[in-house]
Amino acid sequence: METISEIETFGCTHYRRRCKIIAPCCNQVFGCRHCHNEAKNSNEINLVDRHDIPRHEVKKVICSLCDTEQDVQQYCINCGVCMGEYFCGTCKFFDDDISKQQFHCDECGICRTGGKDNFFHCKRCGCCYSKEIKEGHHCVERAMHHNCPICFEYLFDTLRETSVLPCGHTIHFECVKEMEKHHRYSCPVCSKSICDMSSVWKKLDQVVC
Structure with missing residues (x-):
């Protein structure tokens, strides 16, 4: 079982969270939509041809603690961990850093x-x-x-x-x-x-x- 310090290390360079997303456009796993966009457009010069993830269309996430694939929700259906203290079901957005005062x-x-x-x-x-x-x-x-x-x-x-x-x-x-x-x-x-x-x-x- 992960300790508190280990749990806090989950996430990506953009957000601290305990899940990864499955991109609906390419079915690949990324830390967040920005991770996807940076990876897919790293060599892209033409802005018209950018391959950005449609955030509202994300349907599946993977728990970072137990690797369970599931529908988008705040708490893992398998281990029960909160995958993000701030959660928006509309934007499919998770973030543990609530000091940002997020709102939809x-x-x-x-x-x-x-x-x-x-x-x-x-x-x-x-x-x-x-x-x-x-x-x-x-x-x-x-x-x-x-x-x-x-x-x-x-x-x-x-x-x-x-x-x-x-x-x-x-x-x-x-x-x-x-x-x-x-x-x-x-x-x-x-x-x-x-x-x-x-x-x-x-x-x-x-x-x-």
């Missing part, structure tokens, strides 16, 4: 992190955003349903932190920082400033004068 958004159709009370769902943008930007939020139709304009990763369900620019377009936070390192301060989509540039324009005016 019915309107997004997927699970988010950060605590349900800290977010609002913008119907026009089609995504959850932090309540901190709710008052001054500039809506853009389906703003998160596209690839990051810098790294081209799909933003809607990315694991990386995203930023909503003043113009309403979205981009990975680290991609914004990379732009700033190269002195690029305009939105890659609409070319509007991504920050208050008044001090910069003032200095330029002084130089010109």
